[in-house]
Structure formats: structure tokens, C-alpha cells
Amino acid sequence: MPTSISEEQCERKSRPDRLRAFVIEEALSAGFDICRFTRPDATGPTAERLARFIAEGFHGTMGWMEETAERRAEPGHLWPEVRSIVMLGMNYGPDRDPLEILARRDRGAISVYAQNRDYHDVVKGKLKIVAGKLAARSGADVKVFVDTAPVMEKPLAAAAGLGWQGKHTSLVSREFGSWLFLGSIFTTTEFEPDEPETDHCGSCHACLDICPTSAFPAPYRLDARRCISYLTIEHKEPIPREFRAAMGNRIYGCDDCLAVCPWNKFARSAAEAKFSAREELRAPxxxxxxxxxxxxxxxxxxxxxxxxxxxxxxxxxxxxxxxxxxxxxxxxxxxxxxxxxxxxxxxxxxxxxxxxxxxxxxxxxxxxxxxxxxxxxxxxxxxxxxxxxxxx
Incomplete structure (x- = not known):
């Protein structure tokens, strides 16, 4: 004869689902546009890809990538107690075509993400709000990370189903195109993981074709040493002569491979005023x-x-x-x-x-x-x- 499920058992069974719904609700309330869950060991061959990237010298002068490779490749090495990772995305889709300024040669092109407040501060502040409420509700330990820590947000975001890593190696979302700020909450709470997103790049290679410096030796591979974002931001020495003419008027970062992605049509329709550009940084x-x-x-x-x-x-x-x-x-x-x-x-x-x-x-x-x-x-x-x- 079947055993009946007690009210206590029902409560215990539904508790993780309620906590999950609570986190999603708080994330949206804080200003995030998407929230998904994954496990720290869900990133597949990330460690191998990172090791190859470094072995081939594609990281350039970013020595910190080599120094933190072990922790970067395996979230459990960064914090052994982590059981689940909450991945969150915030749409920063521009309200105009960011490539239009490239024709205005007396003006400087600043990457879309840098035309307003530092996203590290914006995203981290909101992550702390959500993480704090998760900790208070569950009693779990939490840690928040935004880009500057040795966390590979893009593979984790792909594993959580926020999007997939496109041929330009950046995250692409069916809802927000290539325009998502990413942040993560590491927690000791066990959450049921979401399914990873399918790669929807298909035969498109527009992002590879448009790169001014041919920084992609193959689809899904980036040689940072040739990337204008790396050259204008990370590289501390004179710009190598072979790349100077190709830089055009890009003075901080480069949006070409992101802006040309066909999936951006969805991001543009959802762009929010909270990340509208400061007028003096649109075309200085x-x-x-x-x-x-x-x-x-x-x-x-x-x-x-x-x-x-x-x-x-x-x-x-x-x-x-x-x-x-x-x-x-x-x-x-x-x-x-x-x-x-x-x-x-x-x-x-x-x-x-x-x-x-x-x-x-x-x-x-x-x-x-x-x-x-x-x-x-x-x-x-x-x-x-x-x-x-x-x-x-």
C-alpha cells in the first residue's frame, strides 16, 4: 500500500523550490534581467581550454591569468565549500548602433560598457543585496564575484543557461544578445541546476569577419594580443605598430564583434535607461x-x-x-x-x-x-x- 507523504515531507521537498523562486524574485527586484543556477563542476573542458590559451601565449601580458589559472578553471579551488553558483546577468544593450561613431574620425569611440558608471561597482552592489537576502533566508554562506576575481563567468553563465559562448568567445543570449554584464553568487546552498543553453551561432561568422585586427585564429578562440580591447586597456606599453592603423578611432575597448551579432536585435529592444551613456562619453x-x-x-x-x-x-x-x-x-x-x-x-x-x-x-x-x-x-x-x- 503506498505510503502517504506527510505535510512535513511536502514542506521539506518544496523548500528548495521556494528558495530558488525567492532568489530569482530578489534578483529581478535588484535590477538583474536574468538569473539561473549551476554547479561549480558544470563547466566541462574549461580547464583544458584555459591551459591551451595560456600555453599559446594568447593572454599576452596578463600574467595574472597564468598565476590564477588553477582557481580560475575550477571554482571549487577558489572556495571548496561552494555547492551551487547563482549566475546573474544585467542587460546593457545600447540605444543606438555603436559602430556608427567609427566613421566620425575626429571623435573617440569608447566601448558601450564604459560609457557610464563602472559596471563592477553597479553589479557588485546589487549582487551583495541579493546574496545578503539569500544568506538571511537560508542561513547559507555566500560569496559574490564580478569579473576582477579569478572566476570564469562566461563558461559558468553558459552552464547555467544564460546564453552560450559565441564564436567571438563572449556570451550570447537569445534574449539580450551580446550585451550582458555578468555576476555570480557562490553559495553553500544546494540548488537544482538549470540546463545549459544550446549554441545558436550556426553558420554565422560575422563577428570573426569584422574584427579589425584578425584576433580570432579560429571560431571560439581569441588571441588577446591582437584584440583592440586588450591593446587599449590591458597593454601598458606602446601599441604594436602593426595594429595602430587598424585601431581607427577606438580609444577604449572595441565593440565590433559584439555589435555585429544578429541576436542583438532582442537586446536593443530591451535596453534600459539605467545604463544609458553619459552624453560627454558618447562621441568625445x-x-x-x-x-x-x-x-x-x-x-x-x-x-x-x-x-x-x-x-x-x-x-x-x-x-x-x-x-x-x-x-x-x-x-x-x-x-x-x-x-x-x-x-x-x-x-x-x-x-x-x-x-x-x-x-x-x-x-x-x-x-x-x-x-x-x-x-x-x-x-x-x-x-x-x-x-x-x-x-x-
Missing amino acids: SLGDLLALDDTAFRALFSGSPVKRIGRDRFVRNVLIAAGNSGKPALARRCGELLADASPLVRGAAVWALSRLMGLEDFAKLARKHLQQETDASVLDEWRIALDERLSA
């Missing part, structure tokens, strides 16, 4: 940006992720854009930066001027500064630029 004038000293840079990018790369690296990027602008009127501002305290800035100014000035005027300027310059890297910029101009 290169001339104005070249005039930034450290104080003005910090003021303009207060609360922005751009601030983290510092004024010198940012002005280096702006000078590359100026050199690509075809606007000789910018030469005066570039020339002023030949006296900058930073060799990184002075070297980029040489390259920009070599593209903006006539040969005779540039050669005259070179003779003057070759006598004054003491930094080896800047002297190399002058000599290479002169050789290129004379041999053209």
Missing part, C-alpha cells in the same frame, strides 16, 4: 581628449572604468586615433604632447604627427627632437617614422 572630441592632464582626466572619468587605465595610457590611445583621423588640425595638440612627461605619450605623439604632417615639416620637427629626446623607445619612434616617411 579627440582634440579635447588630447588636452587632458591627469587632473582633468580623473574628473572626466570619475566613476568610469576608463579611469583605471590612467591618463597616460588613455592619451596614448587618443594619439593613435588622432594619427588615424586624417585631420591635420589635430597636429598642434599632438605636437604639444612631444614635451609630455610620459615617454608612452611622447612616442605615440611622434606616430600621430608622422601621419598628420607633411614630410618637410615632420623632418624638421624630428631634427629638433632627436637632439632633445633621451628615452630609447621614443627615439626609436622618431627613427622608424622618419624611415617610413622617406621610403614612402
Whole structure:
């Protein structure tokens, strides 16, 4: 004879489902657009892919990726007590085509995600709210992570069903396209995991074709050393000469592979005002940006992720854009930066001027500064630029 299920057993059985529904409700209330659950061991061959990425040197100068590879590949190594991971996404889809600015060569193109407040602060604050309510309701331990910790959010998000990693290696969602900020809550609570999303890229390879620097050696593989986002943000040295012209007017990050994805049609219809761009960062004038000293840079990018790369690296990027602008009127501002305290800035100014000035005027300027310059890297910029101009 079948045994009847007691009220206590029903309560015990329904408790995880109620907690799960509670977390989802709190996540949406906090401002997240999607919330799913996975297990820490659900990312499949992530460790192998990461090891290959590092072994081939695709991480460039990001030494921290190699140093934290073990913890990054296996969430359980980061926190052995974790039993479930809550993956959350926040839509930041733009309200206009982010590629339109690439035709405005006297303006700087800043990646969509960086045109407002630093998403690390926004997302982490909201994660703490949700995690705190989960801990209070369940008594479980929780930890929150946003990008800067050794957590591979994209594979975890794919495992949780937020989307799939597209051929450009970024997450793609059927609901939000390529425009999701990701955050995670590690918890000792056991949640039933969601199913992973199917890869819906199909035969499309638009994201690979549009890359200005051919940073994808194959679908689903990225060589960061060739990526404009890496070059303008992570790379601390002079931009390698082979990539400078291809950078165009991209001065912080690159949206090309994200923006061209056909799935973005859904994200654009759902874009929310909370991530609308600051007007002064939509299409800033290169001339104005070249005039930034450290104080003005910090003021303009207060609360922005751009601030983290510092004024010198940012002005280096702006000078590359100026050199690509075809606007000789910018030469005066570039020339002023030949006296900058930073060799990184002075070297980029040489390259920009070599593209903006006539040969005779540039050669005259070179003779003057070759006598004054003491930094080896800047002297190399002058000599290479002169050789290129004379041999053209």
C-alpha cells in the first residue's frame, strides 16, 4: 500500500523550490534581467581550454591569468565549500548602433560598457543585496564575484543557461544578445541546476569577419594580443605598430564583434535607461581628449572604468586615433604632447604627427627632437617614422 507523504515531507521537498523562486524574485527586484543556477563542476573542458590559451601565449601580458589559472578553471579551488553558483546577468544593450561613431574620425569611440558608471561597482552592489537576502533566508554562506576575481563567468553563465559562448568567445543570449554584464553568487546552498543553453551561432561568422585586427585564429578562440580591447586597456606599453592603423578611432575597448551579432536585435529592444551613456562619453572630441592632464582626466572619468587605465595610457590611445583621423588640425595638440612627461605619450605623439604632417615639416620637427629626446623607445619612434616617411 503506498505510503502517504506527510505535510512535513511536502514542506521539506518544496523548500528548495521556494528558495530558488525567492532568489530569482530578489534578483529581478535588484535590477538583474536574468538569473539561473549551476554547479561549480558544470563547466566541462574549461580547464583544458584555459591551459591551451595560456600555453599559446594568447593572454599576452596578463600574467595574472597564468598565476590564477588553477582557481580560475575550477571554482571549487577558489572556495571548496561552494555547492551551487547563482549566475546573474544585467542587460546593457545600447540605444543606438555603436559602430556608427567609427566613421566620425575626429571623435573617440569608447566601448558601450564604459560609457557610464563602472559596471563592477553597479553589479557588485546589487549582487551583495541579493546574496545578503539569500544568506538571511537560508542561513547559507555566500560569496559574490564580478569579473576582477579569478572566476570564469562566461563558461559558468553558459552552464547555467544564460546564453552560450559565441564564436567571438563572449556570451550570447537569445534574449539580450551580446550585451550582458555578468555576476555570480557562490553559495553553500544546494540548488537544482538549470540546463545549459544550446549554441545558436550556426553558420554565422560575422563577428570573426569584422574584427579589425584578425584576433580570432579560429571560431571560439581569441588571441588577446591582437584584440583592440586588450591593446587599449590591458597593454601598458606602446601599441604594436602593426595594429595602430587598424585601431581607427577606438580609444577604449572595441565593440565590433559584439555589435555585429544578429541576436542583438532582442537586446536593443530591451535596453534600459539605467545604463544609458553619459552624453560627454558618447562621441568625445579627440582634440579635447588630447588636452587632458591627469587632473582633468580623473574628473572626466570619475566613476568610469576608463579611469583605471590612467591618463597616460588613455592619451596614448587618443594619439593613435588622432594619427588615424586624417585631420591635420589635430597636429598642434599632438605636437604639444612631444614635451609630455610620459615617454608612452611622447612616442605615440611622434606616430600621430608622422601621419598628420607633411614630410618637410615632420623632418624638421624630428631634427629638433632627436637632439632633445633621451628615452630609447621614443627615439626609436622618431627613427622608424622618419624611415617610413622617406621610403614612402
